[in-house]
Amino acid sequence: MDDIRMPSPQRRDFAMRDRGYTPRQPVTDLRRPVPVSASPAQSPAPSYSAFPPAQAAPQAAPAIPQPAPRPYEESYSHYTSPAPAPAAQPKQRRNPLRVLPVKYALSGAAVAVLIAAAGFMLTRPAKTSGFTESELAKKASFAFFYPQPMPSGYVYEQKFNAVQDGQVYFMLAKGGKHIVLHEQAAHGPLDISSLTAARKFKSASGEAVIGYQGGLPAAKILAGSTLISANSTGPVSQDELARVLDQLKVSR
Secondary structure (H helix, E strand, O other): OOOOOOOOOOOOOOOOOOOOOOOOOOOOOOOOOOOOOOOOOOOOOOOOOOOOOOOOOOOOOOOOOOOOOOHHHHHOOOOOOOOOOOOOOOOOOOOHHHHHHHHHHHHHHHHHHHHHHHHHHHHOOOOOOOOOHHHHHHHOOOOOEEEOOOOOOOEEEEEEEEEEOOEEEEEEEEOOEEEEEEEEEOOOOOOOOOOEEEEEOOOOOOEEEEEEEOOEEEEEEEEOOEEEEEEEEOOOOHHHHHHHHOOEEEOO
């Protein structure tokens, strides 16, 4: 009979077969087991374990497969951009207040010379003769008109006059201003198709129209049986041309 007062790691029963001594496994987890809920509607009972529940290790993000390089990317992967071009030096700006007046002045002078030359070439006599005013009146086969008195400042140009094919040419000059008169026998009404911006003006000789020809003042007068055409070169205004033509009278 065993002595129950003495501690014994294992009680033996001699009536049973000896199974050998099997030591107990040491207890390492002191947490109480958490009962599994039988129904999903019931919340699990609170756990009073001494240690927090173990957390699952975070899973690594799946690697994104990179696309294979394209053929043209591989073939031009060695290309390097060219070196930047050197910055252009800023150009020195000219003062427009000093350049523009000179430029426009030269252009205006050239245009004025061309216009004056063109006007004179259109109206100059075909041949100069050096006739006087009285000689022109004798050679004309029609009533010859001449300014009487001569307008202030104007003179008769002795070298620029002619009689050709029954027509008479002569010129009046005042410095850089020139008025060329062409007289011939009239055949029909007054034709002003060669004049632009034409308008009538008062003339003692007869029906008169003044306008522009080649950009310069010009006029035509139907004085009875004589057709008078007047052109100008230089700074002659329409009013000045009209005053000169209003002095035309039949020369005897």
